[in-house]
Amino acid sequence: MSLHFVDQEKNKSCFDVYTKRATLLPISKYKLEDEPQESKVIRNLLIDELLLDGNAKQNLATFCQTDLSDESIQILMNACVQKNLIDKDEYPQMAEIEKRCVNIIGNLWNSPDSSTVGCSTTGSSEAAMLGGLALKKKWIENRKKQGKPIDKPNLVTGPVQVCWHKFALYFDIELREVPMEENRLCMTPKEMLELVDENTIGVVPTLGLTFTLQYENVKAIAEALDKYEKETGIYIPIHVDAASGGFVAPFLQPDIVWDFRLSRVKSINASGHKFGLTPLGCGWVVWNTKQDLHPDLVFNVNYLGGNMPTFSLNFSKPGGQVVCQYYNFLRHGRSGFTIIHQTCVDHGIFIGEEVKKIGIFDLIYDGRGGLPGVVWVLKKDAKVGFNLFDLSERMRSRGWQVAAYALPKNAQNIVVQRVVIRHGFSRDMAQMFIEDINRSIDYFAKHPMVSGLTQSEGQTFHH
Structure with a gap:
């Protein structure tokens, strides 16, 4: 190994970033190292770490804009x-x-x-x-x-x-x-x-x-x-x-x-x-x-x-x-903002209608008259082997982040699931989301949760 490092030092230009010292040994995560590192090496290491984050396109829990692809x-x-x-x-x-x-x-x-x-x-x-x-x-x-x-x-x-x-x-x-x-x-x-x-x-x-x-x-x-x-x-x-x-x-x-x-x-x-x-x-x-x-x-x-x-x-x-x-x-003007947000509203209404068709959910908010999105609860008489926290966790296996949470004081017995639709979402994505909801429900039918996650253990909402 020591000879390998020596050869690298003599021929730095012959090796890409993944053969440099910082990639061969664990980096110092919680205190400063004595010596500096090459910028490209550290940049790549950080990009690799950030790959573990969720896909912003599939984050339907946040209200914050995630589609910033405009050059x-x-x-x-x-x-x-x-x-x-x-x-x-x-x-x-x-x-x-x-x-x-x-x-x-x-x-x-x-x-x-x-x-x-x-x-x-x-x-x-x-x-x-x-x-x-x-x-x-x-x-x-x-x-x-x-x-x-x-x-x-x-x-x-x-x-x-x-x-x-x-x-x-x-x-x-x-x-x-x-x-x-x-x-x-x-x-x-x-x-x-x-x-x-x-x-x-x-x-x-x-x-x-x-x-x-x-x-x-x-x-x-x-x-x-x-x-x-x-x-x-x-x-x-x-x-x-x-x-x-x-x-x-x-x-x-x-x-x-x-x-x-x-x-x-x-x-x-x-x-x-x-x-x-x-x-x-x-x-x-x-x-x-x-x-x-x-x-x-x-x-x-x-x-x-x-x-x-x-x-x-x-x-x-x-x-x-x-x-x-x-x-x-300047770019969008009134009509541009109207078209963008109306498109998001339409996607939310579509998801709400498809969720309602499944037969085990009631809509609290159907996507009309407020923000783009939809909110639902499990029917009180729904006989299923999961709760909304379980469903939210299962949807993460397909990359979707969907908020599930108990409502605040005096309504804490009501657990809801919420989807927020923002610019950058498409009807194809909405259809894939519904397919993954159904896929998750089918999974729970075959593998019911014995106890499920409690409210305190479940995913909270995102602002």
Whole structure:
């Protein structure tokens, strides 16, 4: 072996990467080695490791965009890899592109005011927290003017994604979450009104629930708060969590009133890297007017080369995703986004219809009226030798990642399976998916699970 290494050192160019030292011995995985390695060798080793990850095309659990095969996206990302979006003095054109995106999104969400403000974020979770912080700051300001205590702020939501639980914990706010019930899976005005009071900084309806893909009725919630204000004198604003629906509803359900057409809606967050079609790491938060963004959230700094305002939680942020968002806006336009998302909806409806034909499933969401996808449960009287966790695990043997999970508080006895359809999916893939569902069911008929996986052992949902 030692002679082999000596020969290699004398004739380096004669050997490919898989005969180099780093490929003949285990690499140091958890601490730095003393000597450097050849870049191509390490690159190939990492590519080999990444082969063990799932196939993004078959990941029907995530909401995030996985089809980024557009060559222009790759070129634009490479052109921006060294640029810090926060440094607006050094990269003014990238800052201008971000500003254009904010205006396009404000227009998309029917902002009636030319002073719409907002910013890009690393995802909708950061955007949601900025929206929530603005609500808290406004509430504190108003309470101080009234001479009232500010020690017990609360936020009222429906069944929400974990980012709102983080927001409440990080910023000392009581989260009052309307729980799901077996016959009611969304927040409605009735349940919302039971939780609000003078300490409520805002109400957060969700346009595209993580659990069921459905839209909560923002208009009905706003109207209920209008009536509540008339009766009590207490004003409560709305922030809409449109992480997924913000780039779907304007194109597929333009008649649903959920956005800045409602004066009570002060801010909205969305993920560009979901149905906005951009690479991972892009979110947006937009306030209807400058007055809705509290000035305490805006910092002016000058040590990057010039005086500039900033109100994001991060202070170093790549700009490629923002440029790609702008590219998608220019390239697709309204009709392009409509065609893309309608195609995804049609695939979801097809899968739902085929799943229902199998005869052992009931649809909770059939793919119509919300996000592209479908959600189902096993029939209560289904006599099968598996549960949905077993089915999800079996589908992985064919490469499919399908979310199976118990619904949240007060509906935990309901276990669902969910498929999210994103751009890059085809009808052929949908048919192959159904064939693999049937193949898996046939397998369980021959090899029934004695006990199956428990809920705690099963696969959880992906955001």
